[in-house]
Amino acid sequence: MSNRPVYVIAAFLALIGFALFLYKWRVLEYPLLPSAHAEIWNIEAHVVFQGKGVPAKLEFLIPKETRRYVIVDEAFISRGYGLNTRIRDNNREAVWTSRKASGRQDIYYRASARFVKRSDSAESTREQSVSDKPEFDDATAHAATVLIDKIRAHSSDVSSFVIQLFQNLNSENPDHNVVLLLGRNPGQVTRVRTAVDILQVAGIPARLVHGVVLGEYRKNTPLVQWLQVYDRGVWRSIDPVAGEVGIPDNYFTWWRGTNPLMRLSGADDSAVAISVSRSELPALKSFAEGNAANKESVPRFSLLSLPIETQLVYRILLTIPVGALLLVILRNVIGVKTFGTFMPILIALAFRETQLAWGIVLFSLVVALG
Numbered sequence: 001m002s003n004r005p006v007y008v009i010a011a012f013l014a015l016i017g018f019a020l021f022l023y024k025w026r027v028l029e030y031p032l033l034p035s036a037h038a039e040i041w042n043i044e045a046h047v048v049f050q051g052k053g054v055p056a057k058l059e060f061l062i063p064k065e066t067r068r069y070v071i072v073d074e075a076f077i078s079r080g081y082g083l084n085t086r087i088r089d090n091n092r093e094a095v096w097t098s099r100k101a102s103g104r105q106d107i108y109y110r111a112s113a114r115f116v117k118r119s120d121s122a123e124s125t126r127e128q129s130v131s132d133k134p135e136f137d138d139a140t141a142h143a144a145t146v147l148i149d150k151i152r153a154h155s156s157d158v159s160s161f162v163i164q165l166f167q168n169l170n171s172e173n174p175d176h177n178v179v180l181l182l183g184r185n186p187g188q189v190t191r192v193r194t195a196v197d198i199l200q201v202a203g204i205p206a207r208l209v210h211g212v213v214l215g216e217y218r219k220n221t222p223l224v225q226w227l228q229v230y231d232r233g234v235w236r237s238i239d240p241v242a243g244e245v246g247i248p249d250n251y252f253t254w255w256r257g258t259n260p261l262m263r264l265s266g267a268d269d270s271a272v273a274i275s276v277s278r279s280e281l282p283a284l285k286s287f288a289e290g291n292a293a294n295k296e297s298v299p300r301f302s303l304l305s306l307p308i309e310t311q312l313v314y315r316i317l318l319t320i321p322v323g324a325l326l327l328v329i330l331r332n333v334i335g336v337k338t339f340g341t342f343m344p345i346l347i348a349l350a351f352r353e354t355q356l357a358w359g360i361v362l363f364s365l366v367v368a369l370g
Contacts, residue, residue: 037280038114041214045109049270051101056266058096061255062109069113069252077108091255134197143177148202158204158231159245165195166243192225192240205230207256214250218276320345
């Protein structure tokens, strides 16, 4: 009987295993060695306000995972406050409440995120929630219409339209329509918000993106606004300063939309400071902590998603086929005589539990008595 079907099946299974190995290593960036470390970014928001001796409520937007960054850990630090998290307008929000807040109040939010490199400037999603169309007065609406018609004459698609729009909004010598839309001495946030309004009038879904630029160590990190436009089924990120398509790797998205970062009631004199630092974490631990929320199908079926005790059991069981392969090579290729195929494996597992010295003693005793 020919052994060809056995060889074909073995080669097919080996090919599948090797393909999964390459996918997890090159695409998901699983570490090859247990000693490997992953780069972790620690982001901390410190909120300070003065309580007035009445019930206080703080609603604070917190980041959620994207295809670019996975949150491996987060902490909510406060004293004497109740806490719950919720989704509001497609953003995550933490709500701290207190029956009576007096004097200085300090609340911290900390998150540890890992860059996963799984997307480019285009973010696929069915979500198309955007801001409502702006309510312009007649003069402003006319200026927006004239500017839209001018840009459409020099653009070929959505991306080129947005780039042309920012070139007009960022111009050192803007025309009177841009001046009317932006007002006097506009800042970058005003320019991005105005761009969103103009795009809404032009029938192009757009949204404001808020985030921070990650660095080695940054205290009082400012929020940086970005723009995303919905084009052919994906959200495309646009740099509002350079007027280019794409988003840098060190840009960490915090929330989307026009909602403020925080809303506070029952207190005043509020301030928030955001700090960023870089650290390293064992790569396996980083992947294990971020595994539960990972949307990829392969990590969900990884051994790292199992309880630690179960992982230890599988780690032992998976050494058996490796040991059997080595013994087959020793017997059939090299010609070394062994005590069968599985007996040396069982002896090795016994030595693993008893340690080498006691294992040799017990093995010698069993052989001598047998």
